[in-house]
Amino acid sequence: MRADAMMNDLLSLSTNAFIAGIEATARRFDTATYPQQNLPADDWTLLTRAGVLLPTLPKEYGGRDDHVEMCRAVEAVSEWNLPVGMYVTVITAVALRPIVLWAREEAKQEVLPLYAGGDPAICGFASTEPGCGSAMSGMRTTFEEVEGGYRIRGRKHWQAFSISAHWWLVSAKNDKDGREYGYFIVKRSEGFRTLQPYEPLGLKAIDYGLNEIDAVVPRHRRIPADGRNLRPMVEMLMASRAMMAAMGCGFLRRISREAHAYADRRKLGPGPLSDIRFVRYRLAAIDASYTVCAALNHYLQNDLDMKESMIGAFPAVQAIKTVATERMLSSAHHYQQLAGGEGYRCGSPTNISGQAFLDARVYTIFDGTNDLLSQQLAEHCLSRTAGRPLSRFLAGWPLTAAAVAAQRLDLSFLDRKLRQEHLVLAGRAIGYAFAIGQVMRWAAETGADPRRARTAIEFLKADIARVATEFGLLSTGVLGLEDGVAATAGAPPSRSIPTAPEAWPGLPRRS
Ligand SMILES: Cc1cc2nc3c(=O)[nH]c(=O)nc-3n(C[C@H](O)[C@H](O)[C@H](O)COP(=O)(O)OP(=O)(O)OC[C@H]3O[C@@H](n4cnc5c(N)ncnc54)[C@H](O)[C@@H]3O)c2cc1C
Structure with missing residues (x-):
């Protein structure tokens, strides 16, 4: 045919x-x-x-x-x-x-x-540069108006499909009359070349590298977007961050299946590995992570819409990305540990855990490193407290209120002056509270086994308790982080958080 x-x-x-x-x-x-x-x-x-x-x-x-x-x-x-x-x-x-x-x-x-x-056909997204990944305002790639369109020049690295993509979406800046950002659709043959291939530890299906751009593109290939700040780029990254729930759900269904099968097959003395109680604890942790990702995936499918601007879902998406990817990585780690030495073998015929770990490893790093995204999530909430303590705000916030009430979450440890290190940890706790709410909802709406939901919720509550313990650790003063560090009150928030998403015109409605 x-x-x-x-x-x-x-x-x-x-x-x-x-x-x-x-x-x-x-x-x-x-x-x-x-x-x-x-x-x-x-x-x-x-x-x-x-x-x-x-x-x-x-x-x-x-x-x-x-x-x-x-x-x-x-x-x-x-x-x-x-x-x-x-x-x-x-x-x-x-x-x-x-x-x-x-x-x-x-x-x-x-x-x-x-x-x-x-x-x-293949196309990629080029924003990260050798000199900047998390703080994209430091980008050096420029665009300028020339006869017939725009000239774009600069270097980008770590792009998926560096060598193989036919088309690119490229971000660039122009500092002529104050800072302006632009987004351009570039054909590879117009001047996108790969200077050096990179060898990633995992994700071998995709080619990466260091790229140089010197291209002139016609005027109609500039995406109409607000050039005054980086919010359009934040929006463009939201769909892939949200998709971590879908990837996590598929990946962890497989990891759960494989880890159980391995633990049942592998004999340790008279019985299988799965007879060991701590092995069963690890399997339960993997299964709980699968449940969390299934619930986040349910939210992705039912509450988000990649066919529209997603900026209004900024906090939910930050939570999804950080929680789902952390779950993928921790589960791959549990599975690899269960597989023992066999888990450290490339191409082992008994398990896929080594490769699963290498593939999952980068998920907490790319697409916005989880530490930064957690900080931004906490800042987003803090900017909306209207003077209330953060725990009170979270008790009434639609994304966390049901979980706080139903699980009697005590988030009062967040009610203090939050320095940068606290913001990252606070963002994690908020992400876990969001995930608890989604597990509750997923169980109610899909008729899933309530024991599955209960286990996942208890693991997430333990994660919140760990953050509270880390707050305690920080306040002992033994880490030497106290001196000379500006408190939140004096420090500017991350530049790329959309502080007023409702009012944000960044990108026009779907044309
Ligand atoms: C496999 C892979 C695929 C990728 N695909 C693409 C792609 O297709 N297109 C593209 O443009 N880019 C891509 N990237 C780039 C990726 O998005 C960046 O690597 C990522 O955003 C982090 O930027 P960076 O590497 O410059 O790290 P940096 O910005 O140097 O950050 C390094 C580390 O500093 C810490 N850190 C940073 N900010 C904070 C903070 N606020 N609080 C606490 N800790 C912090 C974190 O631990 C962070 O991991 C890819 C990268 C990899 C590895």
Whole structure:
């Protein structure tokens, strides 16, 4: 059957039939057997022809235009191969989504049809530079108006698909009349070259590197966005941060299954590993993390919408990203520990834990490092307390109120002067409280086993208690952090938090 006829057939499928097709294809990428290598174009074609890009694309461009299907496709792929789940996420939620939502019609007509036909087209998002990742206001890549469009010059690094992407979404600045930021759709052949490939520890399906840009792009390829601050970039990153719930849910379903199977199979003395009580504790921790990610994924599918601006969901998304990725990493760690020496072997025939750990490791680092995002979450809440203690605010805040009340959470340890180190920890506690609320809701709305929910909630409460203990540790004074450190009151908040999302015009409504 011709590719376009095949793609057309996918458009009439029900959601379940469509996702079942993606799931069937994803099994071919099973991380237990699939080589640890950059994804060959022919293999990417298998996935594009199964339709992984279609939920992101508008109907008039041959897509299925469906938020829930975007999430379910990534979840299905991540269960079989997390790096390939990330592969799909970068192309759909990070690179194509802003083009679909905000690019000018002429730019959409140029780019989107290339992604609708089942061809192995790839696009990436280039913001991080060697000199700046967390504080993007330090970017050095510039744009200037020239005849026929904009000239963009600079260096970016760590981009997914550094070597293989055909199209890029690039952020740049112009300091001519005060600072202005701009976002541009750049064709690789216009002047995007990779100076040095990077070898990542995990996520081997994706190629990375140090890139140099010297390109002139036509005027219509500038995304119309407020250039006065970095809020449009924050918005553009929100979909991939939220997608961590989908990736985490798929990945942890697999890790839970594999860890249980390993612990039941492996004999230690007369009985299996799973007879050891502490092994069962580790398995319970993995299962609880899977439940947490399932609940966050439920929130992602039902309360968020990647088809619109997500800036109003800023605090929820920060919580999802930090909690889901922490759960992915801690579960991979538990699983690897259970696998003993076999867990430290590349290509072990008995388990996938070594690779799972290497793949999950970067999740707490990239897409906004978790420490920074936690700080921003705490700052977001502090800016809304209207003089109330933070714990009182959280008791009434829609994202945490139900959890605080139902679980009688005592967050009063947060009611003090919060220095930067406290802000990071406070943001974590707020994320856990948010997650408790979502587990409660997920259990009520899906009819899940209440014991599963109860275990996950108890683990999250233990995490909050750990933060309270860390506050105590900090106040002992033994860490030497007290002297000469500016208190929050005198320190500016992270520059990229949208302090008034309701009023924020950053990006226009979907054009
Ligand atoms: C595998 C991988 C894929 C990536 N993909 C892309 C991509 O496709 N496109 C792209 O543009 N970029 C990408 N990146 C870049 C990534 O987003 C950045 O690495 C990340 O944002 C962190 O920036 P940085 O590396 O400059 O770390 P830095 O900004 O130097 O931060 C280093 C560390 O400092 C600490 N830190 C920073 N701020 C705080 C704070 N406020 N409180 C406490 N601690 C703090 C944290 O521990 C942090 O991890 C990728 C990176 C990796 C490793």
